[in-house]
Amino acid sequence: MTVKSAAVRVASVVFLATAAYAAVPGALARSASTTTEDAAAAATVTALVADDPERALSSLPADFAAVMGYAPIVEQWADGTTVLADPEGDCSTPVPLPAAFESACRVHDLGYDLLRYAHTTGGELGTDARRDLDGLFARHLDTVCRSEPEITSCTPVAGISSAAVQFNSWRQGHRTPVAESPWALAVAAGSVALGFTARKVRR
Template sequence: MRTTGTRRTTWAAVACAATALLTTTGFAGTGAASTPRHENVAASAAVHTLTTPAALTEDSIPEDFASVMGYTPVRIDGMLANPGGDCSSPVPLPLEFDTACKAHDLGYDLLRYASRSGEDLGPWARQSLDAQLDQRMHAACDTRADEQARAQCFVTANVATTFVTGNSWRQAYSAPVTESGLPYALAGGVGVTLLAGAAAWSIRRRPRPAGAIA
């Protein structure tokens, strides 16, 4: 008999494969990452700090960040974040991901800040930020006590982070730019279908109480 972990892994793999197909093959960009000759030193230091266990402090943010980007980062649940930030995702995200998304959005704004200075950061920066978002989303799912809810959360996290990673690959891991909503719409349709399938499969495979009629 399959375990819940196996079912979760199976649905997560299908979700990731389908989402990746839509976000890379059908709407492929350059996909080629190149290292800039000169990186913005202040933004580079901030991203390094943001993606390490050490807490990012307000002093780590470039002095003119607020004047360039239009807002001052704030601390939310211990994370320095963009108070108005969110995650670009083809599926609805649970509230547990909110702070991680806001922190990730601050990281992306550091990439945009560096780009506006004419000193883009290398591919390492966006890759590190995306990896951190992936880790934080899955850590948030681990806090759910109910096994089925936790499994569905993992599927959502995998769909969302695969979409984020696909976007980064298509944009050559450079500063994020706004794109057409078409990839989001198509990937969203696939993502919602997979989430519904994961939920239905989990319910169908739940052990029935003794004496229950099949």
């Protein structure tokens, strides 16, 4: 698969997704929370973003498993990197992504669940937390591509994926993640990929 075809593959879903997406109102950006942030959830996010799974695990809110329904696990990557992740997380997108991205997606899922936990328990975190988690996701995908260069078109697909996630966070005001159809991300991914393809054509 060429770099261009990888982008086109992602972009192709936008035309089918747009009609369905337009029929479902996007999550409206909510005003900044006036509540006090949950200190344990904030500390866990900070440790997660710092790639410190031991500190993240020790900072985890005591009732996280009871509230969210699972206990995070530590995973080790081929390059020796250790991360704390949602054991049941995945890359929830209608566009197939490299299997090597799955662990990065599970870490990102845990991060988003920490945001949901804090919101549910009355200590919603500020907008920087979601921005930092999206940045972590982008860095993790870059790590995967650098450690596994044999993955076809890894870097452009990683760029499209992380940009789509960041676009969706912007749509939701960088507040607590709102459950939506995967087609919402498909529209974001398609829009990013179309821009990527246009740049390639102009060169």
